Amino acid sequence: MSITNIQILEGSIVENEIHMTITELCHATNAAEEHVIAWVYEGILNPTGHSPDDWRFSGDSLQRALQALRLSRDLEINTPGVAMVLELLDEIARLQK
Helix, strand or coil, rough: CCCCCCCCCCCCCCCCCCCCCCCCHEEEEEECCCHHHHHHCCCCCCCCCCCCCCCCEEEHHHHHHHHHHHHHHHCCHHHHEEEHHHHHHHHHHHHCC
């Protein structure tokens, strides 16, 4: 007789039309607000609005913030380095299309 392991995964689908505040983005990614602010000023994230209280992030920003967080935490890359790596990854994706 074989034993079957069943694992239940839970998640949410985030559409581009959804707009998150900085607090919601931080909660969704477990990133510190200071990191998100730095990513915006470095050009990694492009929210709408003029100040952190007014910023609204699209669904694409969630994926981008998760990538930035992994690069900064796992590889210990600083914010300008994260921006450069993500820019290079974007270029590779464009070239592959």
